[in-house]
Amino acid sequence: MVVNTMSRTVVLGVIGSDAHVVGITILEQALSAAGFDVVNLGVQSSQKEFADAAVEHSAEAVLVSSLYGHAEQDCQGFHEVLEEANVDALTYIGGNLAVGQDDFDQTRATFEELGFDRVFDSETDPEEAIAALERDLNITTTESEQVTVTS
Amino acid sequence: MVVNTMSRTVVLGVIGSDAHVVGITILEQALSAAGFDVVNLGVQSSQKEFADAAVEHSAEAVLVSSLYGHAEQDCQGFHEVLEEANVDALTYIGGNLAVGQDDFDQTRATFEELGFDRVFDSETDPEEAIAALERDLNITTTESEQVTVTS
Amino acid sequence: MIRDERIPSEELRRIDEEIRSGWTTGGAVDFEEAIAYHESLPARKQFADVLESADKPLLQPRAGVPRLDDQIELLEYLHEEGKADLLPTTIDSYTRDNEYGKAEEGLEKARKTGDDTLNGFPAVNHGIEGCRELIEAIDAPIEVRHGTPDARLLAAITFAGGFQSFEGGPISYNIPYTKRHGLEETIEKWQFVDRLAGAYTERGVRINREPFGPLTGTLVPPSIAIAIMIVEGQLAATQGVRSITLGYGQVGNVVQDVAALNALQKLGDEYLPDEVCVTTVFHEWMGGFPPDEARANGVIGLGGMTAAIAKPDKVITKSPQEFQGVPTKEANSAGLRTTRQVIDMAIEQKIDIDGIAEEQDLIERETRCLMDSIFEHGDGDIVRGTLEAFDSGALDVPFAPSDSARGAVLPARDDDGRVRIFEWADLEMDDEIKEIHRARLSQRADTEGRDQSFRMVADDVDAISDGKLIGRPQGDA
Amino acid sequence: MIRDERIPSEELRRIDEEIRSGWTTGGAVDFEEAIAYHESLPARKQFADVLESADKPLLQPRAGVPRLDDQIELLEYLHEEGKADLLPTTIDSYTRDNEYGKAEEGLEKARKTGDDTLNGFPAVNHGIEGCRELIEAIDAPIEVRHGTPDARLLAAITFAGGFQSFEGGPISYNIPYTKRHGLEETIEKWQFVDRLAGAYTERGVRINREPFGPLTGTLVPPSIAIAIMIVEGQLAATQGVRSITLGYGQVGNVVQDVAALNALQKLGDEYLPDEVCVTTVFHEWMGGFPPDEARANGVIGLGGMTAAIAKPDKVITKSPQEFQGVPTKEANSAGLRTTRQVIDMAIEQKIDIDGIAEEQDLIERETRCLMDSIFEHGDGDIVRGTLEAFDSGALDVPFAPSDSARGAVLPARDDDGRVRIFEWADLEMDDEIKEIHRARLSQRADTEGRDQSFRMVADDVDAISDGKLIGRPQGDA
Ligand code: B12
C-alpha cells in the first residue's frame, strides 16, 4: 500500500432498521473535519446500499453503525455482499452491538468473525476511529494538515 | 410458665463502646407504650451493667443493642456473666451486628451460638420485637389492653 | 389530501377489517366483546382513571421481552420490586416494521431456546388471548409502547386485548424513528389508531393516548416538542380520544424543565378541546447516558428532583444501565426506586425557583409562533399545516433521521445549561425570540472563549455522558 | 476551671512529652523535623490550600482499614475510581478509646489473617513512619477522621506523620460519641490538639481543623449545630488554628439545608477572628439510610443536588451501602461518582429558591440566641459558657448519648419537612422563635390530624429510611 494523503472516501451509515442517528451525525462531522470525504447514508441503510455506495465512491472504508441491539442479525452475510460487489475496503463497525448487558470481548469476537476489520464499542470517541483509519489507511498527516476536531 | 399480664420488666442497653443511641431511644419508647417497664442503661454499657440491672430489677428479658460492628467481640462471654449472676431472663440482641456487608443468616447463627434467644437485624421494627417478647413471655393481651405504638 | 377530520364510521369499519386481515390473530377481534371485556376489568386496571386521579407523579419503566410468561414475570417484578405504578409493554422491532412473519420466527425461536431473540413483546403475534393473559396477570394498568409508524393492527389487537393506553403518534413515532415513512402516510395511519381509541372512548372505555414527547431525545428545544405534542393531541382529539398524556423529555436544566412541563400542561389545556382530559408525562433524560452506573444514578437523581418540583402526572424512569443496553429487571427496578426516593423526599417541600415564570413565558411564546405557523401553513387545518410546515422547514426536529423533516435545526446549551437554538435553518420564529437565543449563546461562547460552531453542539451531545451538563471545552483547548 | 485561653508554650511542651510517652510510637515525634517534612510535601498535598482555593465543592468519602498496604490501596482506589478530591483516614474504635494495646492486637491479627479485625486505621500504632508512607503513596490531601474524645496522641502522631487536616472537637466528638467523658475534660484535651495544630500553623504549616457538624446525625436543628461549630471554631482559633472547616449535616429539606450552609459560612466569618480562613463542609444525610441501595442512591442524589445549590467548600459523601455496614470500596466510589454527576450537572445552573433568605434569617436569629446564652453563661468566656450552658440545658443536642448533655430537646419536621423543635426542654430561645416553631409544627399536626407527640419524632427518625422525608402516619392510622 502506498502512502496516500489525498482523497480518502469513507462510507458511513446505520444498518438494518436502526434509526439512531446522533452517533453518525457526530462521526460525519468529525471525519469531515479530519479531512475525509464522507458519504453518509443515514439511518436504516441496507447491506446493498452500503455496497453500492462503496462502489460508486470507490470508498476506502465502510463504517457501519448500530445501536439498537440487532447488529448481529443485520450484518449476517454483509461481507459476502461486499465481496460480490467487488468492494475491497476496510470495514469497521461500532456502537451498541449486543442486546442487553454484554461482555464486549465476546461481542468483538463475534463481529470480527463476521469479517469486520475493527469493532468499536459505544464509548468510542470519534478521535479513536479517526486514528485507527489513519493507521489502517497508512495516512501520514503533516503537522500543518493536522486537523483535530477539538480545534 | 404461667400467663402473666402484669409487671414485665426488660433491661435495654447498647453494649461495648458503641454510642448509637437512637435505636434504643425508639425502642424504649415503643416498649413503654406497649406496657413494659423498661430499664434503659443507655449506650456504652458493659456486660456487668446488664447483669446487675437484670438482677436488681428481676428483669424478664435483656435486650442488647449494637450498631457499630463490634457486637461479636463485645458479647463474648456475656451469657456466662449472666449465668454467674443467676440471671434467667430471655436475651435478645439486635441492630447492625456485623462489620461490613454480611449475610444475616450467618450473623444470626453466630449470635444464637453465643446464647441469644433471638437475633434481630437492623430492619427490625419495634413492633416485631414487642410481638416476639409477648410470645416468648407468654403474655396475652386482651383487646382493651392492646396498645400499639401507632396509636 | 388528508385533513384533520374524523374518520367516518363506515370508513373506520372498512379499514379495520382490512387491517385485521393482515395477520391471523386479527380475525379474533370483536369490538362488542372487547368493550365488555374492558368493562369487566377492575378499577385499578383502568389506565386513564388511575392516571388522572393520582395525587402524585406515577412511575412507569420501559420493558418488553418476547415470551408471554417472561413478560408477566418481568412486569410482576417491576410492579413488586420496583414499585412501578404503571407498567409498560414495549413492542419488538419487527412488529414496528409490520414484519409479523419475522416476529413469529423470533417468537418461536425464543420459545424453543429461551433466548430473547426479539427486543420486545410481539403483541400482534401473541394475539388477543396472549394480551389478555398479561392484562389479567398484572395488578396495574399497562401501556403499549413501541415506535411503530403504522400501528393500526397493533392498536386493533392490543385494544381488544385489554390495553388501555397506547404511546406514539404520527410525528413522534415517525420523525425520530424511521427514515422513509412519509408524514402524510403516518398521519393517515394514526388517524385510524386514534379513531379506534375514540370508538372505545365513545362506549365508555377511555383509551389513553400518549404522544411521544422526547422525539430524538437529544437536546430538543422545549417549544418544538410542545408544538408537536399539541398537534398530536389535537389529531387524537379530533378522532374522539378524551384522555391524552402529553410528553416531554428532560433536558437537564431544572428551571427549563419545570417551565416546559408547566407550559406543556397549560398550552395542552388551552389548545385541546375542553372534553379532553390532558395529563403530562416527564421522561427522565433520553439522551446519551454516562457509561457508569453510579454516574447514571446521578442523572436519574436529577430527573427525580425535577419531577418532584414540576409534579407531572407520570414519570418514565431510566435505569442505571441505560448506556450499556437493555437493562436487567433489577437495574430497571433500581431506577424506579431511586426516582421514587428522590420524589418522595422532595415533593412535600415548597421549592419555588426564580425565573421559571420567565422561562415558561419564553417557551409559550415560541410554541405559539410554531403553532401559528402550522395553522397558517394549513389554512386553519392542522394536518395540512403540519405537512406543509415540515416540508418548508418552518417546523423541524434536531437530529431527525427522517426524510420527512429537514433535521437542519441545531440546538446548543446556553451558559446556564438551557437548550437554545444555535442553527435556526428555516424554523419559523419571531426575530425577537431568535435574538434572545442568540444573546444567550453568545454569552456562553464568550465564557468559553470560542466561537459558536457544530463543535459546541457535539460537545453538548456528549456532555451528560461525560459527567457535565454543558459541553465546555476540555483541558487546554 | 479552664477558660478559653491559649495554652502557654511550656505547658504545650510538657503535655506533649507526657502524651507521647503513652505509646511507643510517640517517641519518634520531632517537631522541627515534622515541619521540614510538611514543607517538603508538594502543593497538591497541602490540605488547607487545596481546599481553600478550590472553585467547586471538593468531594471526600469516609474510609479506614487496619493495615497500611490495604489503606493505601483503598485510598488509591477512591482517588482513581471514585475521583475523590480529598481523602480520609478513618481511625478504629480502640484508638478512639485510647486502647492502643488492643489496637495493636487487632492490627497484628489483621496482618496475620488478612481480616479487618479493626474498624479503622490505627494511626498511633502505625506511627509516624506508617503515616508518612500513606501520605507519600496518595496523590491528594488526607484528613484524619475519628470520633476520639482524647485525641492528643493521635494528633501528635498524625500531624508529625504528615496529615494536615484533623476532624473533631471537644463537643462534637464527645456529645454524640461517648457517654461518660466530661465536657470540661474533652475541652481541655482538645485545647491541646488545637494548640498543637496552632504550633504547626505558626511555622507555616496550616493544619486544617474540622469540627464535626452533624453531631448525632439525627434531625439536629441547624442552629444548634451551627452554635456548636462556632464554639469549636473559636476554641481552635484561640489556640492558633487558622484554617477551620465548619461542618453541617444535611437534614433533607433543600431550603433549610441551603439556608443553614449560608448561615454557617456567614456566622463563622462573623464570629471567628479575621485571621481564620473559614470554609464549610456539607455531610450528605447522616441519619438512618434506606435498606436498599437504589433508594440510598436517591438520598445521595438529593444530597448532591443540595450541594450544587449551596456550594459548600467540601462534601462528605455517603455510599449506597450506608444502611448495611461499612461499604465496599466499589460502593464508596459509587457514592462519590453519583454525587459528582449530580453536582456537575446542576452547579452551573442558576437555582435560586424562594424562602432561603427567610429561613437563613431564622437560623441566624436562633444561633445568635444560643451564642448570646453561651456568652452570658460564661461571663464572656466561651469555655465556661459552653460548660454552664450544657449543664443548665440552655444548650443541648437531640439524641445525645452523653451524660454531659441533657439530650432532652426533641426535633420534629414541619409540614414542609424542615426540622423544628418540638420539645424545647431548657434550650435557651426567644419566645418569638419558639412561637414560630410551635406554629409550624401545629400546622403539620393539623395536616396529619394527630397530636404532636414522641410518636411524630419517632416517625421522622425513620422517615428517610422508609422512603419519605416526613414521618406521616401510615395507612389507616
Ligand atoms: C437517544 C436514544 C434514542 C432516540 C434516538 C433518536 C435518533 N433517531 O437518533 C430514540 C428515543 C428515538 C430511541 C429509540 C430506540 N432506542 Co434508543 N437510545 C438512545 C440513547 C439514550 C442515546 C443514543 C445516542 O444518541 N447517544 C449519543 C451518541 C453521540 O453516541 P452513540 O450513538 O453511542 O455513538 C457514538 C459511539 O457509539 C460511536 N459509534 C457509533 N457508531 C459507530 C460506528 C463506528 C464505525 C465507530 C468507529 C464508532 C461508532 O461513536 C459515536 C460518536 O461518539 C441510547 C442509550 C445511551 N447510549 O445512553 C439508547 C439505546 C441505544 N436505545 C436502545 C433501544 C432499545 C431503542 C429502541 C428499540 C427503544 C424502544 N424500545 O423503543 C428504539 C429503536 C428505534 C429504532 N428503530 O432504531 C437501546 C439499545 C439496546 C441494546 N443495544 O442492547 C439503548 C442502549 C438504550 C437501552 N439501554 O435500552 N433511542
Ligand code: B12
Ligand atoms: C446516626 C449514625 C451515627 C451517629 C450516631 C449518633 C448517636 N449517638 O446515636 C454518629 C454520626 C455519631 C455515628 C458514629 C459512628 N458510626 Co454510625 N451510623 C449512624 C447511622 C447513619 C444511623 C443509625 C441510626 O440512628 N438509625 C436509626 C435507628 C432508629 O435505627 P437503628 O439504630 O438501626 O435501630 C433500630 C433497629 O436496628 C432495631 N434495633 C436496634 N437495636 C436493637 C436491639 C434489639 C434487641 C432489637 C429487638 C432491635 C434493635 O430497632 C431500632 C428501632 O427501629 C447508621 C447507618 C444506618 N443505619 O443508616 C450508621 C452506622 C451504624 N454507623 C457505623 C459506624 C462504623 C460508626 C462509627 C464507628 C463511624 C466512625 N468511623 O466514626 C461511629 C461509632 C461511634 C461509636 N462509638 O459508637 C456503621 C456500622 C458498621 C457496621 N456495623 O458494620 C453504620 C452501619 C454506617 C456504615 N455503613 O458504616 N453513627
